Amino acid sequence: MLERQLTLQNEMRERQMAMQIAWSREFLKYFGTFFGIATISLTAGAIKQKKPAFLVPIVPLSFIFTYQYDLGYGTLLQRMKSEAEDILETEKTKLELPRGLITFESLEKARRERNRFFSDK
Secondary structure (H helix, E strand, C coil): CHHHHHHHHHHHHHHHHHHHHHHHHHHHHHHHHHHHHHHHHHHHHHHHHCCHHHHCCHHHHHHHHHHHHHHHHCCHHHHHHHHHHHHHHHCHHHHCCCCCCCCHHHHHHHHHHHHHHHHHC
16 A cells, blocks of 8 residues: 555656646747847847847846756756765765654644644634
């Protein structure tokens, strides 16, 4: 039973990750079109008006484009996974819960207190 639940959770996680990658690729199509048109238009405007300031918006847009490309087609997810594994191995104390792990006894105590609170009303 537990193995089936773990398999189901992993399947759901994989589907969510696939949806995130698919969303990123779809977003990249639309943003890439916008980025291309904006870059051409801003470059043409900068040349025509002789104002290089028109090129400034291209810089932040290029960061967004690069991030989305890396997420959809690059190695961003592998790098994130590697960093997460490193954190799990070397920075374990940053992952601890404030009052420690939740135990069955603490859950039961909270449930009894909640039931007592509602029954008193």
